Amino acid sequence: MKKQANNDIRTGWTSILGKIAMGALLFEAVTGLSITFLRFHAFNQWSVLVHTIVGLATLLPIAWYYVRHWQDYYRDTFSYVVLLGYVGKVALLACTATGVILTFQGLFGTRTSLLWRRVHLVTTFLTLGTALPHVLLIVIRDWRSEKARPIRVYLGATLAIAVVAIPLILVLGYVYSGQTYENRFPEDYSFLYGKDRPFAPSLAQTSTGGAFDARSLSGSESCGTKGCHSQILAEWKPSTHRYAAMDSLFQLIQKIMAEQNGPESTRYCGGCHDPISLFSGAKNIFAESLTDLHGYQEGVSCLICHAVRETDLRGNANYVITQPKEYLWQQRTEGIERIARDFLIRTYPSEHGKLSKRMYKSPEYCAACHKQFIDEEINRVGWVQLQNQYDNWAASRWYTKDDPTKTIECRECHMPLADSSDPAAGDPSDYNRSESDGKHRSHRFIAANQFMPKLLELEGWEEQVRLTELWLQGKYEIPEIQDKWVGGSIVQLALDVPESVSPGGEFPVRVILTSRKVGHDFPTGPLDIIQSWVEVRVEDEGGNLIFSSGTRDERNFIEPGSFLFKAEPVDQQGNLIDRHNLWEMVGVRYRRSIFPGFSDTVEYRVSCPAAVVPEDAKEFTVPGSEKSSRYQVTAILYYRKADQFLLNFFLGDDSGITASAVEITRAKASIDVRMPLKGAGPDSPDQPKPAATQGR
Numbered sequence: 001m002k003k004q005a006n007n008d009i010r011t012g013w014t015s016i017l018g019k020i021a022m023g024a025l026l027f028e029a030v031t032g033l034s035i036t037f038l039r040f041h042a043f044n045q046w047s048v049l050v051h052t053i054v055g056l057a058t059l060l061p062i063a064w065y066y067v068r069h070w071q072d073y074y075r076d077t078f079s080y081v082v083l084l085g086y087v088g089k090v091a092l093l094a095c096t097a098t099g100v101i102l103t104f105q106g107l108f109g110t111r112t113s114l115l116w117r118r119v120h121l122v123t124t125f126l127t128l129g130t131a132l133p134h135v136l137l138i139v140i141r142d143w144r145s146e147k148a149r150p151i152r153v154y155l156g157a158t159l160a161i162a163v164v165a166i167p168l169i170l171v172l173g174y175v176y177s178g179q180t181y182e183n184r185f186p187e188d189y190s191f192l193y194g195k196d197r198p199f200a201p202s203l204a205q206t207s208t209g210g211a212f213d214a215r216s217l218s219g220s221e222s223c224g225t226k227g228c229h230s231q232i233l234a235e236w237k238p239s240t241h242r243y244a245a246m247d248s249l250f251q252l253i254q255k256i257m258a259e260q261n262g263p264e265s266t267r268y269c270g271g272c273h274d275p276i277s278l279f280s281g282a283k284n285i286f287a288e289s290l291t292d293l294h295g296y297q298e299g300v301s302c303l304i305c306h307a308v309r310e311t312d313l314r315g316n317a318n319y320v321i322t323q324p325k326e327y328l329w330q331q332r333t334e335g336i337e338r339i340a341r342d343f344l345i346r347t348y349p350s351e352h353g354k355l356s357k358r359m360y361k362s363p364e365y366c367a368a369c370h371k372q373f374i375d376e377e378i379n380r381v382g383w384v385q386l387q388n389q390y391d392n393w394a395a396s397r398w399y400t401k402d403d404p405t406k407t408i409e410c411r412e413c414h415m416p417l418a419d420s421s422d423p424a425a426g427d428p429s430d431y432n433r434s435e436s437d438g439k440h441r442s443h444r445f446i447a448a449n450q451f452m453p454k455l456l457e458l459e460g461w462e463e464q465v466r467l468t469e470l471w472l473q474g475k476y477e478i479p480e481i482q483d484k485w486v487g488g489s490i491v492q493l494a495l496d497v498p499e500s501v502s503p504g505g506e507f508p509v510r511v512i513l514t515s516r517k518v519g520h521d522f523p524t525g526p527l528d529i530i531q532s533w534v535e536v537r538v539e540d541e542g543g544n545l546i547f548s549s550g551t552r553d554e555r556n557f558i559e560p561g562s563f564l565f566k567a568e569p570v571d572q573q574g575n576l577i578d579r580h581n582l583w584e585m586v587g588v589r590y591r592r593s594i595f596p597g598f599s600d601t602v603e604y605r606v607s608c609p610a611a612v613v614p615e616d617a618k619e620f621t622v623p624g625s626e627k628s629s630r631y632q633v634t635a636i637l638y639y640r641k642a643d644q645f646l647l648n649f650f651l652g653d654d655s656g657i658t659a660s661a662v663e664i665t666r667a668k669a670s671i672d673v674r675m676p677l678k679g680a681g682p683d684s685p686d687q688p689k690p691a692a693t694q695g696r
Contacts, residue, residue, distance in 0.1 A: 012072075013142075013150035021065035022154075023161025024058040025092070025131070030162060031169070032124050040351040042177035045328050046169045048348045049340065052106075054165065055099055066092070081137050088130035095123035106347040107339075110228050111423035178326050181213035185281040192264040193377075199278055201377045203318035204271035206279055207309065212323045214280035218294035219331040220302040226342045229302075231422050235443040236302070238453045238464035244299035245274040245291055247452055249529070249642065252650040253580050254290055261583055266290050268378060268583075271317025272369040275304050279321065306355040311364060313390065315371030325351050358429060363390060363399075366410045374585055381572060381586045387527070392520035396596035404431045408481050413519055415441035416478045432480065446471045448523070448530075451641040451659040472639055472662045474517055489665035490517040491594070493637050500672035501631075504610035507671070509536060509547075511563075511635045514599040521593040523639065527567035529580055529646055532639040532664075534563045538606055539632050540673075546631060547606040556644045556658040563602040567591040579649055608673065629673045636666040 012018065031051040035044050066089055076082060098120035105112040139151055185198065189211075193200035198209070206212055220242075224233030236242050244250070250273050254266045263285045270278030276295035277283055283290050298304075303324055312318035327344050329337035345352045359365050367390035374384045393399055393410070400406035417433075420440040428435040450468040453461035470476040474489040496510035511534055515522045523532045535550030550562040558564070568591070569577040571584040594600050608631075642659040651657050 013147055013154040015065075017061065017065050017068070019154060019157040020161065021058070021062045022135075023158045024054060024062060025127075026158060026162035027165050028055055029124065029128055030166070032121075035348060036121060040325055041173075042328060043169060043173040045344050045348065046172045048344055050165065050169055050172070052099075052103055052343075052347070055096075056103065059096065059100070062092075062096075081134060084130045084134035084137070088127055088134055091123045091126035091130060095120060095127055098123065102347055106343045109346065110226075110421075112346050112349070176328065178328050179215065179330060181216050181323075183208070183211055183213050183216075183323070185211045186284055186286070188284065188286045189281050190264050190285040192262070198281075199267055199271065201265070201268040201316075201375075202271035202278060203312070203314060203316045204275065204278060205320045207320055207322040211281045212279040212321075214276050214282070214292045214294040215331065216323050216326065217276045217279065217303045217307065217321075218298050218301050220298050222331055222333050222338075222341075223302050225333050225338055227421075228342065228345075229422055229424065231418075231420060232424065232440065232443045233302075234460060235418075238458040238460040239443060239445045240447060240449055240452075241300035241305070241443075241445055242298065243452055243456055243458060244272070245277065245295050246297070246299060246456060247273070248455060249452075249580070249646070249650060250274075251291070256579070256581065257583055258290060260581075263287060263290055265378070265583060268316070271319075272300075274299065275317070275321070276301060303355075305360070308359075308365070308368070311359070311368040313364060313367050313371070314373075315367060315369070315388070315390070316373060317369055319368040324355065327351070356424070361409075361411060361430070363393060363410045366390065370410075374582060378583050379586055384585055384587060386582065386585075387525050389520040389524055392524070392596065396519065398519045398596060406484070408484050408519060410519070411441055412481050413478065414445050414447055415443065416446075416476075417480050418442045446476065448472060448525070448639065449641050450662060454660075455657065469662050472664055474665070485517050488516070490515070491522055491637055491664055492516050493635055493665045493667040495633055495635055495667045495669040497633055497669045497671050500674050501608050502674060503608050506605055506607050509538065509604045509606055509633055509635075511536065511602050511604075511667075512599055513594060513601070513637065515594040515596055518594075518596055521595060523565050523593060526580065526582075527565070527591065527593065528569050528577060528582070529642055530566070530640075531558065531643055532565040532637065533558055534602060535636045535638060536604055537634045539634075541629050541632075546609065547604070549604060550636075550638075552661070558644075565592050565594070567593075578643075578645060580646065631671040631673055633669045633671060634666060635668075637664045638662065639664055 028051060031047040031054075034047050035051065038044055070089070073082070073085075098116045101116050102112050102120060105116070139155070142148070142151060189198070191198055196209070198211070199205065220233065220236065224230040250269070254269060254274075257269070258266050263283060267278055267283045270283050274283075274291055274295050276298060277290065277292040278295075280292050280295070282292040282295065294301075304321070307321050307324050308319045309322050310320040327341055329341040332338040332341055370387070370389040371391065372386040372388065374386060376382050389410075398408045417437075417439040418441070420438060422440045425440045426435040426437050427433045433439070444464060444467065446464075446467050448468065448471070450465045450472070453464045453468075458464070467476060472490065474487075492514040494512040494514070496508075496512060498507050501507040513534070518524075523530050533550050536548065537545065537551075538547040539545055549559070551559050553559065567588050569582065569585040569588050571577055572586050574589070576589075577585050592600070638661045640659040640661045644658060647655070647657055647659065
């Protein structure tokens with residue numbers, strides 16, 4: 001009896017330490033189950049924070065209680081009650097240890113371990129499944145004894161401690177439940193195509209059919225705080241996706257389109273170029289600016305891409321976007337709020353995990369924007385196909401249905417694997433990757449625009465331009481697909497010239513271009529803006545120019561008659577559309593590009609100057625003798641992102657701005673020039689080789 005009384009004082013029913021320990025454990029259990037099973041909500045986010053704080057604060061008291069409790073009862077006769085107590089203690093020890101690990105990872109790591117989260121949850125259930133019966137069996141045993149009153153006090157105090165903290169969480173959730181968004185169109189919003197199509201003529205839609213606050217789709221900078229996705233953020237900053245809305249040409253073209261067709265017409269462009277502004281209702285007839293500040297700064301933000309839930313192969317931004325649920329202090333990038341926000345994302349990642357889905361890996365996802373057409377709503381005439389990277393790729397040799405080992409997809413080229421310390425590194429769902437490969441998909445989206453990052457002087461533009469030029473030259477190595485394509489330039493250049501010519505005659509120079517490493521037409525994109533052309537030069541041994549084509553003048557205009565890969569769209573009157581005013585387009589009068597794996601040929605006719613032989617050239621008077629020289633033929637394939645005429649039109653003739661030309665590849669050949677002299681035999685120049693023809 002004396003021992004039992006002593007037990008009651010230390011860890012029994014009257015123990016203050018026991019009441020505090022069990023109350024804290026019960027609170028931890030309730031909030032833990034709430035976090036696990038209730039939907040994502042501000043209440044649950046506060047529960048995570050308070051759950052963690054209470055757990056850390058009571059860690060030592062609970063540990064001390066368990067030590068004292070064991071000391072009090074370890075000599076008792078072994079029974080089911082004792083067994084449940086021991087199992088519960090071991091489970092609680094594991095639960096506590098994993099909780100500490102997860103807290104440390106949440107504060108100082110970049111993500112929490114799925115294994116530790118699962119162990120923490122399982123040991124929670126094991127603790128409840130053993131501790132509750134352990135206590136309940138003793139309560140039943142002692143309920144009718146003199147201990148009934150202390151038991152009632154113990155249970156009441158335990159419940160009070162556990163329950164009193166719940167209202168605290170409710171109060172915290174009421175005081176701050178996250179940023180309040182205004183998901184509504186401006187009062188003067190123009191529903192030109194009806195309220196059921198608020199974003200038309202774009203095919204983009206929101207999951208609610210209504211507007212989304214611009215802030216809810218922006219805030220990309222916050223994705224890179226505390227070392228989470230900082231590497232991906234740095235890649236995205238100078239990328240085409242980031243500057244899609246701030247692109248100087250886009251802004252100027254949008255302004256002219258609004259002036260001619262009405263501001264609502266610019267929604268056609270907004271789904272791909274300026275989605276934040278589109279969904280917030282900024283592209284409105286009464287809006288001072290057609291591009292929201294958030295949209296201008298972020299273009300296709302992190303959340304725009306990662307909030308898309310459905311796509312369609314029609315193109316023209318045919319996708320459905322949801323409004324991501326927000327973590328507390330979502331937009332914070334510094335201070336205690338940012339630390340709390342990062343901790344919540346890492347320790348309560350269920351909602352954040354929904355932003356990464358398998359659909360992003362498919363080319364069909366890219367097709368929503370990388371496929372474009374104009375229809376009657378735009379040109380008032382009818383349907384016209386514009387750029388179409390997806391169908392090009394799907395019909396090319398780069399796609400083999402259901403065989404990833406023979407297929408090269410969009411992301412494998414334009415989002416090549418990069419060495420990574422990012423929490424997004426690793427991906428076991430790819431046929432050639434693993435969860436621990438230490439790589440992520442680059443978010444530079446390297447393609448063919450080396451002009452705009454430099455013009456806008458975006459952060460990191462130098463590296464973006466350097467990599468883009470390497471890409472265009474075929475020097476950007478992608479180990480992942482190295483065994484699926486050839487090395488060298490993206491377009492191969494070959495010269496077909498005669499072995500020799502005679503003075504005074506004419507000879508052919510044929511340039512054969514073969515698309516070898518491009519997954520769609522070369523070039524692709526808005527071909528009324530883009531230019532790729534061939535420059536040919538023929539020089540004699542002294543460096544004197546015999547023939548040229550494709551050169552640029554001092555104003556950076558390509559000389560007329562040059563061989564160009566380009567498109568020339570026309571309006572209803574047959575007038576050339578040369579200001580990217582595609583809303584007037586009804587067709588094209590000229591279009592030239594190369595389908596993947598195919599070739600194209602251009603032929604030039606070069607005049608060989610007549611020979612001038614001095615009368616005193618006695619050393620060449622022996623019959624049959626001849627004097628020889630050599631011509632050097634050089635062909636270069638160039639690419640630039642913007643036509644100089646377009647730049648001058650928008651930016652002014654005196655702006656001095658030009659899109660730098662990238663040399664993709666070049667080829668050289670030599671031709672002997674055999675000049676018969678006095679006393680020589682009849683002229684019999686070598687015949688040229690047959691011309692190459694277009695084909696695979």
